[in-house]
Amino acid sequence: MEKAKRQGTTRLRADARRNRDLIVAAARRLLVEQGVDVPLEEVARRAGVGIGTLYRRFPDRDALLRAVGEDTLRRLVDLAETAWREEPDAWHALCRFLRGCAELHMGVLSAKLEPHLHQRLRAGHDLHEMRQQVTDAVLRMTERAQADGALRRDIGPGDIALLMTTHVYSPPGTPGEPAMARVMEIMLAGLRAGSGPALPGTPRTDDDLRRYIAVEQPPTD
Incomplete structure (x- = not known):
């Protein structure tokens, strides 16, 4: 019984x-x-x-939206860790990670969730830890891919953060996935070392990455 x-x-x-x-x-x-x-x-x-x-x-609606935000962040962590573990080098891991961000619709979700739940999505120790994991993964992939000579030197980790939330508009009634996939490959080709002239401005830094992913810098002594 x-x-x-x-x-x-x-x-x-x-x-x-x-x-x-x-x-x-x-x-x-x-x-x-x-x-x-x-x-x-x-x-x-x-x-x-x-x-x-x-x-x-x-x-209520906010509870559901927060759950979607948390679930998306967990998927992002898993995507970064799986890419690093399974790909042969940092360049291929970075490419797989950015393609996965596009497939997760990170650009759309960020644009729609963040304004609505800006503070709530940044609160909580568990969310901070996941954001830190994503930050560490992007730094690791970027630095290693540049050290290997695969990623161009005038790209910073903050630039990679911007590419994580790339979104491509598709007219109503047309599938957006093929367009996004093509744009992503165009961007990845542009990230390759020796792929073109120097970029305007300066590379976006580690601090830019942390601000973008909403990870607070530890206090300095």
């Missing part, structure tokens, strides 16, 4: 987690398509759950 009860509880927890993941995934897609004002009923419908299930997981 007790064993059956435990199994039932485990199954309920798994179902609850599955529903939560479905809701967050649906919300992320709809944010890209329609923006932060998308009806929550539409989110529930796209997730395949009832509106009551959505509200049990997320009592």
